[in-house]
Amino acid sequence: MEILIKALQFILSLSFLIVLHELGHFIPAKIFKTRVEKFYLFFDYKFSLFKTKIGDTVYGIGWIPLGGYVKISGMIDESMDTEQMKQPAQPWEFRSKPAWQRLIIMLGGVTVNFILGILIYIMIVFVWGVDFVKPTDIKHGFAVNEMLYDYGFKDGDKILKFNGEEPLDVTAINKHLFLRGITSLEVLHDDGTKETLAIPENIGDEMWANGVMEPFAIRTDALIDSVIVDSPAEKAGLLKNDKIMSVNGTPVRFWQDFTKLIQNSKAENIAIDVERNGTIETINLTPREEKTIGVFNDISSSIMVQHKNYSFMESIPKGNSLAVWTLKDYVTQFKYVFTKKGATSIGGFIAIGNIFPATWSWQSFWGITAFLSIMLAFMNLLPIPALDGGHVMFTLYEMITGRKPSDKFLEYAQITGFLLLIALLILANGNDIVKLFS
Structure with missing residues (x-):
């Protein structure tokens, strides 16, 4: 059930972000009288789960939940419709529009994602306020x-x-x-x-x-809050609310002292003295190979959490600040992706799905959705062919130099970018699978 709840939140959040991102392209395309042939949630390779045509546009839901797209006439995109590009340009096609209009159409998706992230953070602050610890x-x-x-x-x-x-x-x-x-x-x-x-x-x-x-x-009292089923701790008889007194004769006051002693222990068997119902009991157990025993504690007794509510007007600068810092933090840590350790840390759909809590929480759902919206905006703006940022890069080159890249060049660039994205997708989801089994 927990996996199902996480999956439902992930799919709902992803669908919401995809539809609004593609609307960011769709609306300016319509404003500039550019024909949009398809508007799809998820990809529809070979067949669709649902589709209907309204005007010139086919609206549908694909069966491959890896994203979504709008197919704009006269544009080299993920559809790789090169036959259309061999025909004479038509006034309703993307390639016939001025460069500034094409730039606005391509920036529409990431713009919506950035604005959406800010608006969600504003509403989170307004509805739920902010918790903090002084x-x-x-x-x-x-x-x-x-x-x-x-x-x-x-x-x-x-x-x-x-x-x-x-x-x-x-x-x-x-x-x-x-x-x-x-x-x-x-x-x-x-x-x-x-x-x-x-x-x-x-x-x-x-x-x-x-x-x-x-x-x-946060340093906490050495008090067990929960014990994992079938863990060494449960099998040995450790219980919730046991207070750890010592490990192999070494006195323990705080939880961090306890975990450090477990991690640094050279002995195969460990003797843990606990206070239970006013008496001292000794529990003997053998830790796992990675030096864990399967117990957790709770920090709530060691901190005092304060709360602040915000009026709607106060929520605007606070929510905007949260969005800006979310973007700054993500950009700052992005450099670590290009390290050997960073490459193995990249996560795919399982990693993103696991961000969501195992129980449904609208506050958590919207907080994660706001983060993902800003993250997707930044990632889509990277100057990689096949992403919005790649199209923006080529359009800016045209506007600055006055020379438009050839259709053949754009076609090869699109293929290269697409292959790169597929490789990253395989790497990210491959990491997920490795971590899942290890």
């Missing part, structure tokens, strides 16, 4: 990864300021550290002293290289 609302401070010890950070630090300013939500520290150029953090150590610590500008690269994407973790 620096003083983290009970035990942060557990710090060892890679940050050399910069002066210590377990239990409470982070007071990012680059000299108090953050609205201190739990966003890892994202800011990775993507937003933090060069200093003011911290309150466990001993009560305050200190401003410098951070190198390339800290994001260091996090990526070391695989430490969350160097700051």
Whole structure:
């Protein structure tokens, strides 16, 4: 059932984004009196699940859920209708229109996606408000990864300021550290002293290289909140609400201490002392090969989450800011795609589907849809033939130089771009399959 709920959310979100993206091309094409032969949700290779013709346009739903398209007369696109291009140009065709009109038609899809992302974020802020955690609302401070010890950070630090300013939500520290150029953090150590610590500008690269994407973790009490079915923990008898007291005789106070001891243990069998109903019990178990035992805890008792509601007018700048930062963050992290590690991290449809929660939540649905809308806009704007950005690149070249690329050149460019996209699609979904079985 959880997989079905995720799949339904994914398909609904994807369909919504595709239809509106293609409308972004369709509407200016109609305004400029350009004939649109097809308007399709999903691809219709060989046959369609549904289609109907209204005027000059066939509207339909294909059976391959990899996207959608509008087929515009007199344009070399994914349909590869080269026969049409051999005929004399007609006044209703895309190729007959002035370059500025063709540019607007091609930019229509990504423009709609950007605007849509902003509007959704505005409505999310207006309807649900914003949750946040202030620096003083983290009970035990942060557990710090060892890679940050050399910069002066210590377990239990409470982070007071990012680059000299108090953050609205201190739990966003890892994202800011990775993507937003933090060069200093003011911290309150466990001993009560305050200190401003410098951070190198390339800290994001260091996090990526070391695989430490969350160097700051909210420090929580060592209390088990859930136990995975058939895990070593369940088989050994660990229960929800057990309080971890020690591991192999080493006292434990926080959850992060517990997980670190499990990870670093050299022994095949581990003895865990837990407090249960006022008594101490010893549980012996053997961790999995990757040094996990199948237990989770809950951070809710260690933080105080505050909430702020926004009026509609207040939601506009806040929602716009969320959209802008979503785009900036995505563009900033995009450089890591071109690394060896990044290539294996690219995800396909399974990865995107897993972003959605296992239980239906309209707030999560719209938040993810807004993110995907902005992500798709950016990806479509890349100057790759077969994407909107490729068509925009060639049109801008024509407008600047006064020379239009030949139809044969555009045809070869379209084929090259299409093959590149297919290769990326295979890579992304191949990564999903590998991760699924490993």
